Amino acid sequence: MTEAAGTLNILHVMRAPVGGLFRHVLDLARGQIARGHRVGLIADASTGGAQAEATLADLTPALALGLSRVAMSRHVGPSDITACRHVAQRAAATRAAVVHGHGAKGGAYARLARADAIRVYTPHGGSLHYDWRSPTGFLYLVSERAMMERTDLFLFESAYGRKAFRARIGAPGERARVVHNGVTESEFAPIVPAASASDIVFVGELRVLKGVDVLIAAIAMLRRDGAQITATMVGDGPDRAAFETAARDLPPSSAPAISFVGARPARAAFALGRLMVVPSRAESLPYIVLEAGAAGVPLITTRVGGIPEIYGPDAGDLVAPGDAGALARAIGAAICNPSARADLATRLQTRIHEHFSVDVMTEAVLAAYGKTLANKASANKTFANKAPAPRNG
Numbered sequence: 135m136t137e138a139a140g141t142l143n144i145l146h147v148m149r150a151p152v153g154g155l156f157r158h159v160l161d162l163a164r165g166q167i168a169r170g171h172r173v174g175l176i177a178d179a180s181t182g183g184a185q186a187e188a189t190l191a192d193l194t195p196a197l198a199l200g201l202s203r204v205a206m207s208r209h210v211g212p213s214d215i216t217a218c219r220h221v222a223q224r225a226a227a228t229r230a231a232v233v234h235g236h237g238a239k240g241g242a243y244a245r246l247a248r249a250d251a252i253r254v255y256t257p258h259g260g261s262l263h264y265d266w267r268s269p270t271g272f273l274y275l276v277s278e279r280a281m282m283e284r285t286d287l288f289l290f291e292s293a294y295g296r297k298a299f300r301a302r303i304g305a306p307g308e309r310a311r312v313v314h315n316g317v318t319e320s321e322f323a324p325i326v327p328a329a330s331a332s333d334i335v336f337v338g339e340l341r342v343l344k345g346v347d348v349l350i351a352a353i354a355m356l357r358r359d360g361a362q363i364t365a366t367m368v369g370d371g372p373d374r375a376a377f378e379t380a381a382r383d384l385p386p387s388s389a390p391a392i393s394f395v396g397a398r399p400a401r402a403a404f405a406l407g408r409l410m411v412v413p414s415r416a417e418s419l420p421y422i423v424l425e426a427g428a429a430g431v432p433l434i435t436t437r438v439g440g441i442p443e444i445y446g447p448d449a450g451d452l453v454a455p456g457d458a459g460a461l462a463r464a465i466g467a468a469i470c471n472p473s474a475r476a477d478l479a480t481r482l483q484t485r486i487h488e489h490f491s492v493d494v495m496t497e498a499v500l501a502a503y504g505k506t507l508a509n510k511a512s513a514n515k516t517f518a519n520k521a522p523a524p525r526n527g
Contacts, residue, residue, distance in 0.1 A: 165496030174199025222247035292440025335407025340371030345413030
């Protein structure tokens with residue numbers, strides 16, 4: 135049996151073990167382990183917090199190639215040299231057939247490290263959120279372009295991600311595959327709103343990119359029109375203080391319009407509202423939409439990134455990003471006509487069940503690994519056959 139068809143040694147590299155990227159790596163690692171492959175992880179030593187520590191501790195016994203943590207700075211810095219060396223050493227020590235980098239930093243380390251493995255890259259948005267016109271964006275995007283030739287396989291979570299990469303960085307050609315994120319069967323269990331649930335719930339990182347300011351502005355419009363809308367903001371982030379200040383300036387009423395409750399597990403958070411709103415300005419293929427949709431949670435979200443791919447024929451229901459007026463109208467319509475929103479939730483749940491599963495994702499990634507390994511073996515054999523015979527002295 136060839137290595138491409140048999141058990142693989144797979145090393146996943148990421149920076150911060152948080153958010154959708156972390157979830158994707160965990161799901162993929164578990165799926166690969168369940169199929170008999172030997173898996174290892176490398177992650178930043180200082181990020182993730184107690185929840186990530188507990189999750190990684192639970193997974194570690196199943197990691198045949200082990201878990202290691204090494205300093206990885208968010209931006210370019212001296213620690214990058216140490217991290218690249220660490221990835222190369224781990225790849226050699228584990229005899230990895232696949233080194234799979236996730237996100238801008240994980241992808242850079244996986245591709246810069248000297249290794250005999252195929253080098254796989256999943257951007258997860260990452261550098262694609264930067265602009266060529268900013269100094270930081272210029273540095274990241276130039277680096278992405280330079281590393282294209284060191285990449286054996288590009289895996290994009292959405293067709294949108296592949297298109298954005300092609301437009302901003304370059305065309306990876308036949309090395310590119312689209313493999314959608316997936317959810318597990320247990321996530322289709324229904325969510326029952328709590329008795330104290332607010333009208334709206336937001337779940338995610340509290341920063342401008344996620345459109346929280348747009349949601350607050352939409353709530354302000356509805357309240358000025360007399361609708362006593364309430365919302366619960368679940369999560370934390372760099373712009374939380376600014377959002378809390380904006381929420382305090384909403385039209386007064388007998389009760390606060392918006393409550394900030396900090397981070398909670400996603401399914402527990404879904405029960406804190408009767409309508410979930412994801413007002414993002416930019417996304418790749420967000421797990422929070424897949425998770426809420428799988429659970430049948432009524433949902434309003436924006437027409438960004440790969441979200442239209444999740445919605446399919448119902449993509450026309452999505453809201454333009456950054457448009458507080460359009461968001462307010464969509465929220466008002468959903469509250470006035472809950473049956474229509476429930477019907478959409480049911481259709482979305484069915485679509486996610488059919489097209490966005492962890493099993494489908496895992497099998498597609500492994501198939502892409504296998505084809506890339508086979509292509510590399512064939513190319514190496516061809517090169518060896520064409521090499522000139524040694525000359526006798």
